[in-house]
Amino acid sequence: MTVASARHGVHIDGYEPDSVVTRGACKGWMNTKKTDGHWFAQGLVQSWNGTRCAMILEREHNGGAYNMISDQHIVPDNGTDKDSTGYYWDHTGYKSRVCIANLSWGDASWHCGKGI
DSSP: OOHHHHHHOOOTTOEEEEEEEEETTEEEEEEEEEETTEEEEEEEEEEOTTOOEEEEEEEEETTOOOEEOSOOEEETTTSSSEEEOOOEEOOTTEEEEEEEEEGGGTOOOOEEOOOO
16 A cells, blocks of 8 residues: 555555546546655546546645646647646645536536545
């Protein structure tokens, strides 16, 4: 069992199943990892059938409001059907979540997964 799986009950690769959010053919989720004793979170997005999807990573501290911490990632505009953020601080007192929008639906509203 890895340290990541001991903290969150996640798969060995860091995938956080409770973070998943979908909107039609758009799916967003998070991976987490521990580096030098500190936790970090990454947002990922994937689309199917040429669907245009947007994704951001948000974070809150000690129960406060969520704020966007990553750039917006849009697929398939970048020539691929998947993309990811870098890894962002997600240690004690912080929760991160991934948010997506299905732009092909003409709906730019954000739908967010569970904060982890």
